[in-house]
Amino acid sequence: MIVALFEKEDDLRHALRRLRAENIGPIETYTPAPVEGESEQSVIPLIILVAGLLGAAASFGLQTYSSTVAYPFLIGNRPDFSWPPFIVTAFENAVLIALIAGIVSFLLVSRLPLLYAPVDEATAMRRASSDGWVLTVQGREAATLDRARRLLHRLDAASIEEVPE
Amino acid sequence: MSGADLSMPAVVAPGETVASMTRRVSDVPLDPRRSWVWWWVTLAISTSMLGLGTIGILWAFYVGIRAWGNSWPVMWGFPILAYVWWIAIASGGTFISAFFFLVRVEWRTSINRMAETMTLFAAACAGIYPILHLGRPWFAYWLFPYPNVMTLWPQWKSPLLWDFMALFTYVVCSILFWYFGLMPDLATMRDRARSRFAQILYGFFALGFRGSGTQWRHLKATYAVLAAIMAPLVVSVHSVVGLDFAGAATPGWHSTEYPPFFVFGALWSGLSTVVLLLLAFRRPLGLAPLITDRHIRVLAKLMLTSSLCMTYAYIMDAFEPFYSGEATERIQYLARITGAYAPVYWSMIACNCLIPLILCFGWARRSHFAVGLVAVGSIVGMWLERFNIVEITLRRPHLPSSWGTYVPTLWDWVIFVGTLGLFLTGLLLAIRLVPMISMYEMRELLHGKGQA
Numbered sequence: 001m002i003v004a005l006f007e008k009e010d011d012l013r014h015a016l017r018r019l020r021a022e023n024i025g026p027i028e029t030y031t032p033a034p035v036e037g038e039s040e041q042s043v044i045p046l047i048i049l050v051a052g053l054l055g056a057a058a059s060f061g062l063q064t065y066s067s068t069v070a071y072p073f074l075i076g077n078r079p080d081f082s083w084p085p086f087i088v089t090a091f092e093n094a095v096l097i098a099l100i101a102g103i104v105s106f107l108l109v110s111r112l113p114l115l116y117a118p119v120d121e122a123t124a125m126r127r128a129s130s131d132g133w134v135l136t137v138q139g140r141e142a143a144t145l146d147r148a149r150r151l152l153h154r155l156d157a158a159s160i161e162e163v164p165e
Numbered sequence: 166m167s168g169a170d171l172s173m174p175a176v177v178a179p180g181e182t183v184a185s186m187t188r189r190v191s192d193v194p195l196d197p198r199r200s201w202v203w204w205w206v207t208l209a210i211s212t213s214m215l216g217l218g219t220i221g222i223l224w225a226f227y228v229g230i231r232a233w234g235n236s237w238p239v240m241w242g243f244p245i246l247a248y249v250w251w252i253a254i255a256s257g258g259t260f261i262s263a264f265f266f267l268v269r270v271e272w273r274t275s276i277n278r279m280a281e282t283m284t285l286f287a288a289a290c291a292g293i294y295p296i297l298h299l300g301r302p303w304f305a306y307w308l309f310p311y312p313n314v315m316t317l318w319p320q321w322k323s324p325l326l327w328d329f330m331a332l333f334t335y336v337v338c339s340i341l342f343w344y345f346g347l348m349p350d351l352a353t354m355r356d357r358a359r360s361r362f363a364q365i366l367y368g369f370f371a372l373g374f375r376g377s378g379t380q381w382r383h384l385k386a387t388y389a390v391l392a393a394i395m396a397p398l399v400v401s402v403h404s405v406v407g408l409d410f411a412g413a414a415t416p417g418w419h420s421t422e423y424p425p426f427f428v429f430g431a432l433w434s435g436l437s438t439v440v441l442l443l444l445a446f447r448r449p450l451g452l453a454p455l456i457t458d459r460h461i462r463v464l465a466k467l468m469l470t471s472s473l474c475m476t477y478a479y480i481m482d483a484f485e486p487f488y489s490g491e492a493t494e495r496i497q498y499l500a501r502i503t504g505a506y507a508p509v510y511w512s513m514i515a516c517n518c519l520i521p522l523i524l525c526f527g528w529a530r531r532s533h534f535a536v537g538l539v540a541v542g543s544i545v546g547m548w549l550e551r552f553n554i555v556e557i558t559l560r561r562p563h564l565p566s567s568w569g570t571y572v573p574t575l576w577d578w579v580i581f582v583g584t585l586g587l588f589l590t591g592l593l594l595a596i597r598l599v600p601m602i603s604m605y606e607m608r609e610l611l612h613g614k615g616q617a
Binding site: 034040052071073086089091103109 | 320321331338352356357369373377379380382383389394397401612
């Protein structure tokens with residue numbers, strides 16, 4: 001895998017465009033902040049919504065079950081299924097479940113925890129979380145990697161390394 | 166607002182770049198040459214307070230609730246006072262972090278980590294009290310709806326159960342939200358740490374976050390939705406705390422005003438605590454170029470706004486006893502403003518309504534001393550307000566034969582000092598371990614300003 005380091009985000013974006021135009025890849029970026037203009041689509045907001053709704057329904061259902069079937073208790077002649085007070089607990093439970101679902105699904109989708117990956121061998125990665133903009137090109141064919149290396153060289157990468165995948 | 170404010174200082178000092186910002190923030194925990202004398206001195210004080218509080222709690226476990234001043238008719242005493250006070254302070258941090266993320270204001274970026282960290286430890290202090298106040302804290306788990314041999318269920322219609330649900334949710338969510346936003350910064354710390362121990366510690370907690378395209382894409386989307394969930398959560402939590410009071414048919418408490426009144430109070434004391442922490446820590450931590458006069462001025466305006474909301478709430482608080490036509494309501498209100506504890510009421514009005522009015526003037530918002538003074542006043546004022554609501558109101562129940570009074574004992578104070586110690590100790594430890602400014606969000610901000 002080829003690991004190229006860029007000093008500026010604009011240079012990285014430029015390199016990304018060129019590599020994609022030449023159909024070289026797969027490409028991955030490692031950057032200190034989200035790269036502007038890249039896809040922002042994610043399935044997680046939907047997961048959070050579904051988890052929240054299910055959590056609210058489950059909590060409301062539990063309260064209904066416990067106060068009508070499992071443990072009906074007569075207070076001031078109110079009906080067993082006097083549901084407005086259930087909303088508060090249902091809301092709190094929904095928030096808790098939605099938030100946990102969001103974080104767990106983030107970890108699953110991003111394949112974390114992953115304490116070691118081959119790309120960590122590149123010295124450029126030490127700057128990828130501070131002020132360096134890193135781009136990697138994977139590939140088995142020597143010819144493709146060679147083309148990528150030459151192209152990255154022309155694009156003024158600050159450093160180009162090769163690490164085993 | 167005075168015209169002078171049009172020339173607001175920048176949110177970041179000129180000349181600050183992504184590299185210098187990252188160094189400035191991550192060096193606070195990492196640089197071994199930094200002098201920490203002030204830190205050790207403060208830590209010594211705060212751990213002594215924490216130790217004292219621990220003794221107080223152990224004593225309360227040993228002799229039971231009689232260690233405190235709680236007695237009929239004032240059964241709620243110091244524990245509930247301090248609980249409400251702490252949870253209000255905690256809410257302010259989440260409010261700054263979540264609401265102002267959603268409205269995309271640029272000054273939120275360099276103070277949200279400090280605000281969230283403050284929230285964590287204030288919520289921890291709050292969480293201790295209801296459990297202590299149970300009297301038999303080892304049965305705290307009875308509040309959970311769990312299958313048990315007695316086939317009993319919690320009382321879903323009780324505000325006290327809602328309070329447990331809200332507090333539990335709030336504490337867990339605050340920790341997770343804080344940690345989630347911290348993950349990219351822990352990765353930075355891992356890559357910048359020089360000692361092996363620090364590399365492993367930060368590496369473990371960063372979970373292998375590398376800033377890959379996939380990770381950023383999902384992190385951004387998730388964080389935005391989590392912020393959108395945290396914002397209504399924090400309002401619900403303090404509303405539920407208000408319902409703890411309003412739900413009881415107790416004179417002085419039984420009012421629809423309580424939930425919003427409590428949310429105003431939470432904002433007011435929470436914002437003030439954040440301001441105080443920023444004023445106290447920005448210079449010792451070398452973060453003054455990132456936490457500028459702009460932040461203090463913006464927060465001062467928010468403080469003024471929330472103080473005016475408080476004033477409105479106090480006016481309604483005074484109006485309702487007379488409008489309701491209930492003799493008991495009138496009696497307890499008059500007892501509050503003219504009785505033995507009247508100085509508490511009037512000091513509260515001074516701290517929460519009158520002194521903050523100086524923030525109407527531009528010179529006061531520009532003066533760190535004035536803003537800090539108002540902030541201290543707010544924290545004291547909110548404590549007095551809780552005393553006023555919990556203690557003084559309860560002295561006058563419906564039956565005149567039950568009238569009584571309340572005097573806190575030494576142990577009440579000892580435990581309260583202990584929670585102050587816990588708050589400070591936690592905060593001081595966090596400063597040494599965690600970057601106090603969200604670096605990845607600052608990078609986006611600096612990039613947007615062309616200061617990369």
